[in-house]
Amino acid sequence: MADKSISRRELLRSAAVTGLLLPGALAACASPGGGGSRTPAAAATGATSAANPLGIAETSPFEVVIFDGGFGDAYARNIHQPLFAARHPSAQIKHSATKEIAKTLQPRFAGGNPPEFVNNSGDNAMDFGALAQDGQLQDLGALLDAPSWDDPAMKVRDTILPSAVELGTYDGTYCVLNYANTVWGIWYSTKLFGDNGWQVPKTWDEFTALCETIQKSGTCAPFTYAGKHPFYIYETILTLAAKIGGVEVLKNIDNLAPDAWKAEPVAKAAEAFAELGAKYLLRGTEGLDHIQTQTAHNKYQVAMLPCGSWLENEQKDTTPADFGYAMFPLPSFSESDALPYGTLHSRPGEEFFVAARSANPRAGMEYMRAMLSKEGAGKFSELVSTLTIVKGAADGRTLKPGLRSAAGRLKEAGENVTYFRFRQWYKELHDEVAAATGQLMAGRLKVAQWAERVQRKSDEIKNDTSVKKFTRA
Amino acid sequence: MSNGTKPPFFMNRTAFTRARFIIGFLAVPVLLYLVYVISPYAQAFSIAMTDWRGVNAEPGFVGAANFRRLLDDNVFWTAVRHNGLLLVLMPLGTLVIALFFAFLLNAGGPRGVSGVRGARFYRVVFFFPQVLAVAIVAVLFQQVFRPDESGMLNAPLMALGLEPVGFLSDPGVAFWSILGVLIWQAVGFYVVLFSAGMASIPRDLYEAAQIDGATRGRLFFRVTLPLLWDTVQVGWIYLGIAALDVFAIVWVMTAEHGGPDHSTTVMAAEIYRNAFQYFKFGYASAMGVVLFFFTVAFAVVALRLSRRERVEF
Structure with a gap:
């Protein structure tokens, strides 16, 4: 495919030269761009420090897309984003919510311009198998090994359920954050x-x-x-x-x-x-x-x-x-x-991922770190009545009777959990x-x-x- | 137009103006057609020979593998069978009912030359389903078909002590429920279409036939139907294409989108499922290519069969 004498892209370019720009350009966004090499733009990074362990570029903006389903998107706007902004005030967050994740985002992935942070959920979510197959999922290994939001002495990995890591691992790489625990x-x-x-x-x-x-x-x-x-x-x-x-x-x-x-x-x-x-x-x-x-x-x-x-x-x-x-x-x-x-x-569910080919993946990972804080997870549990993978985050929070019952049964089950x-x-x-x-x-x-x-x-x-x-x- | 002394300016340049006029009108539609109709079709053919899963930039070429797999795909052939049944039954049901209603509205009155009482009112009522969005019709009928006391059809059955019918949950019944909804939705338009056709049949033909002692049934089969044949054919082709294109009603109304257990699925639903739920765009495109050929074949056959001398009157 890569060795074709004339790639479709070149064909389109020559078509554009001859004045057929419109159909050529449309065809290019409707279907996969043909052969030829594609180099993703260099991802934005900054210097790492204790306050910024993942080394995000403090002033680079990033995009957060939330599935507007059973959980709504208020938890992102009112809990996680303020939490993030408190530590990184100059990084602008562009928030949007949709019920149609695949229809909204799939063309952007195919076009090489994906948003940084995606809540890929709902009936019309993008297929994780397909995303993994194409290397669209950012490796979140660095996030697991980063110090947790609340306690620099503790790694993020140790603050969450081990099953969340297993479930978020595709081909040996941890790349999907399953946030809620059902x-x-x-x-x-x-x-x-x-x-x-x-x-x-x-x-x-x-x-x-x-x-x-x-x-x-x-x-x-x-x-x-x-x-x-x-x-x-x-x-x-x-x-x-x-x-x-x-x-x-x-x-x-x-x-x-x-x-x-x-x-x-x-x-x-x-x-x-x-x-x-x-x-x-x-x-x-x-x-x-x-x-x-x-x-x-x-x-x-x-x-x-x-x-x-x-x-x-x-x-x-x-x-x-x-x-x-x-x-x-x-x-x-x-x-x-x-x-x-x-x-x-x-099992952990409600998937979030960072797009590997986005402009600012580090910021997406840092946003996840904020979500995995005790405060971010605990308030999430209160607001949408769902447990999270963050250990003990719901302790001391006021839960409704059904969720309290579920949390109790889960505690009793201990290791005997299947999925x-x-x-x-x-x-x-x-x-x-x-x-x-x-x-x-x-x-x-x-x-x-x-x-x-x-x-x-x-x-x-x-x-x-x-x-x-x-x-x- | 002019005072006759001198030919007007535009007459000298008729040919040029005419060409410019035609091109001016046609260029944009043809271009749009090329971009939005022909080019996606062409792309579908090329995507059908890849294993594209929708998010990557470089799909692998797999030749005819998708088509070979299609041959063994039972669900797809179930869908094809359903489309085939719809292709026969939906136009048949719709046209028969629409002709019957249109005849009543136009010649069902006491003397056979006017419609039944309240014909105008019925004409409006029959058209109602046509103005409802398909999604609304689907949601509406979900409630009509509900299997418990809240279902419009099952409530009276249960009140009589009968078992509720699983209109959408019994795989043996669900397809017929879908067919019913499709016909219900289409009839109104064809009643109006046939009414217009019947209104243009000269009244004296009916009167002459009546004087000769024709019954109402004979009037319909010997006078109305032959003179309306053209319109019926057009309706047949429209409905045939609609039957191949059925999607929204099935997708929105049924459990498991075409279920239960694939009992109501159609080709368009399988294409959508494979493309946007399984993200097998290559495979879905292969289905689309097959559907394309079915549609073309239907159009060719329909046009062949409907070639018939027009009855002059």
């Missing part, structure tokens, strides 16, 4: 449970017995999930599978191992939830989305639903004042479970698992067929050379 579990109303004398179940038998009791009582439906988004239920299936068979189960799935989806623990967990789906679901569940089911939960039409710890914040406008959000971990399936009761699916990564690595696999799991819950697929289908997709991706592969150890 905890998944089954959510209930302490008021509803208290009024009816229902107890949080600790074993699968207790769980199904509770569902039976609720069903018989006629108070409400026992269980629901966001039927239109089967991720919410396959998440629980996989977490239960990990609890039954250990973290290896999820590692094999993430690594696209042969027959990973046909493993015994996965089948057991899928079977358990398929039965739940057949017996105890809120009527119409498969056609309802997360907001509709969560609102039904708030109206006491259903007792339990699986969700992540963003739930309370998402539902703040429809939750009755005395609802009392709380969550419990997945019940133990049997005596021989590989992981003990209390095991949680918890899976294929959702971020291979979106195609995620879509297929979601589609098949929806059918499994509706009783249209048997567990074996479900596993067969998903495994076929996993193998397909494994054999697709155009898709970059990732592995976790």
